[in-house]
Amino acid sequence: MRHFVYFSQKAQTSGNFDDLMKAGRLDIAIHVIIASFFLSHGVRDDVKTHLVFYGMPDPPKHIEMQVTPELDISKKDVATLIKKILYKYKPGQKTEVLPGCFIEKKNLFDLLEELIEQGNELFILDKRGEKLRDAELPENCIFLIGDQDGIPKKELRRLKGVANKISIGPKMYFASHVVAVVNNELDNRGY
Numbered sequence: 541m542r543h544f545v546y547f548s549q550k551a552q553t554s555g556n557f558d559d560l561m562k563a564g565r566l567d568i569a570i571h572v573i574i575a576s577f578f579l580s581h582g583v584r585d586d587v588k589t590h591l592v593f594y595g596m597p598d599p600p601k602h603i604e605m606q607v608t609p610e611l612d613i614s615k616k617d618v619a620t621l622i623k624k625i626l627y628k629y630k631p632g633q634k635t636e637v638l639p640g641c642f643i644e645k646k647n648l649f650d651l652l653e654e655l656i657e658q659g660n661e662l663f664i665l666d667k668r669g670e671k672l673r674d675a676e677l678p679e680n681c682i683f684l685i686g687d688q689d690g691i692p693k694k695e696l697r698r699l700k701g702v703a704n705k706i707s708i709g710p711k712m713y714f715a716s717h718v719v720a721v722v723n724n725e726l727d728n729r730g731y
């Protein structure tokens with residue numbers, strides 16, 4: 541399984557938004573979801589994408605998504621999906637809002653620890669990391685990607701020694717570009 545973890549310090553943690561940009565750049569989270577799951581004539585069912593939001597009013601929130609045959613998802617309306625998931629949050633539990641779509645209160649480190657315990661290896665996407673094309677990647681990977689401000693130094697310090705840094709190239713790309721390139725690399729490797 542491929543896991544993408546998109547971390548955003550500012551993304552809003554409630555569903556009452558109209559303007560995606562003003563809601564802590566939820567537009568970026570939506571592009572990440574589109575790049576995670578959508579193909580020209582189909583969807584990927586071998587990917588789990590996790591959105592970890594630390595913005596107001598009730599951080600942290602962890603949204604987990606996987607496309608299942610029962611999930612009615614359109615790339616034209618991912619914003620409504622995110623809104624619905626955020627609205628359905630219930631304190632003290634992991635709620636399955638729609639098939640394959642969950643929300644809970646969980647911070648980045650607890651999520652990463654849980655995924656690592658399940659046997660996944662963690663990689664941090666960073667321009668200065670080892671070249672993705674040359675990297676040894678197991679089939680079960682977690683790819684941690686930052687928002688418009690990148691992954692905060694505090695979080696990076698805590699992950700030192702737990703994860704390797706991987707670069708997709710010499711430019712600073714959009715978070716969604718990174719997801720598309722990693723998906724493509726894993727496709728080419730036959731994962």
Ligand SMILES: C[S@@+](CC[C@H](N)C(=O)[O-])C[C@H]1O[C@@H](n2cnc3c(N)ncnc32)[C@H](O)[C@@H]1O
Nearest residue numbers: 665666667685686689690707708709711712713
């Ligand atoms: C728009 S970039 C963040 C830009 C932010 N100003 C910074 O300096 O980190 C969003 C995320 O994409 C990933 N990213 C961007 N370019 C990359 C590259 N060349 N290789 C690997 N990951 C990259 C990183 O995880 C980054 O946090």
